Amino acid sequence: DAKTTQPNSMESNEEEPVHLPCNHSTISGTDYIHWYRQLPSQGPEYVIHGLTSNVNNRMASLAIAEDRKSSTLILHRATLRDAAVYYCTPGNSGNTPLVFGKGTRLSVIA
Amino acid sequence: DGGITQSPKYLFRKEGQNVTLSCEQNLNHDAMYWYRQDPGQGLRLIYYSQIVNDFQKGDIAEGYSVSREKKESFPLTVTSAQKNPTAFYLCASSPWTDYGYTFGSGTRLTVV
Numbered sequence: 001d002a003k004t005t006q007p008n009s010m011e012s013n014e015e016e017p018v019h020l021p022c023n024h025s026t027i028s029g030t031d032y033i034h035w036y037r038q039l040p041s042q043g044p045e046y047v048i049h050g051l052t053s054n055v056n057n058r059m060a061s062l063a064i065a066e067d068r069k070s071s072t073l074i075l076h077r078a079t080l081r082d083a084a085v086y087y088c089t090p091g092n093s094g095n096t097p098l099v100f101g102k103g104t105r106l107s108v109i110a
Numbered sequence: 111d112g113g114i115t116q117s118p119k120y121l122f123r124k125e126g127q128n129v130t131l132s133c134e135q136n137l138n139h140d141a142m143y144w145y146r147q148d149p150g151q152g153l154r155l156i157y158y159s160q161i162v163n164d165f166q167k168g169d170i171a172e173g174y175s176v177s178r179e180k181k182e183s184f185p186l187t188v189t190s191a192q193k194n195p196t197a198f199y200l201c202a203s204s205p206w207t208d209y210g211y212t213f214g215s216g217t218r219l220t221v222v
Contacts, residue, residue, distance in 0.1 A: 041216070042216065043200050043201075043213030043214050043215050043216050044211070045213065046212070049210075087152070098211065099155070100152045101152045102150070102152045103152060
């Protein structure tokens with residue numbers, strides 16, 4: 001399994017952009033990079049995923065380094081509802097379930 | 111609406127008793143998973159199943175058992191052999207080759 005490194009915690013002011021980094025230096029060539037987030041006392045929810053190109057959806061953007069050893073989840077304007085634990089997890093289509101580390105706890109200040 | 115349902119939300123049991131956690135999905139997903147989460151920790155995989163009547167152990171399967179008799183259902187039994195069963199248990203499902211996991215809202219088990 002590809003190992004990931006994320007900061008334990010980050011803080012942002014409301015309405016400002018947030019860049020959440022993830023290092024996955026042992027990622028394999030076929031692994032997608034997935035991001036999930038978990039609100040307090042809830043199950044994680046899917047945020048975004050990508051392979052090589054940067055990706056955008058209504059929730060966030062995903063910037064993937066050219067060597068694919070790191071990625072950054074971008075929340076363009078943080079809101080109080082974005083306060084959660086964010087997990088980065090590499091994985092591919094196949095037989096291996098996703099591995100979720102401790103993630104990054106994002107706090108948003110009003 | 112399609113989704114994944116875990117019940118109950120909170121569960122209390124006495125030490126030494128087996129307890130079964132329910133997980134049902136109506137998303138027509140092939141694969142289902144059970145994870146355990148302890149305070150301040152990530153998710154650890156207990157069991158997963160990619161097809162009916164088949165399942166595989168995850169990283170921490172000892173003291174747990176599962177069954178997959180129907181595509182929609184993947185119950186988890188926490189047995190008395192599990193030494194530290196108090197935790198937050200999460201069930202998830204996904205299509206066969208797509209990693210868009212859908213998680214349930216979890217069951218918080220407390221053993222006293």
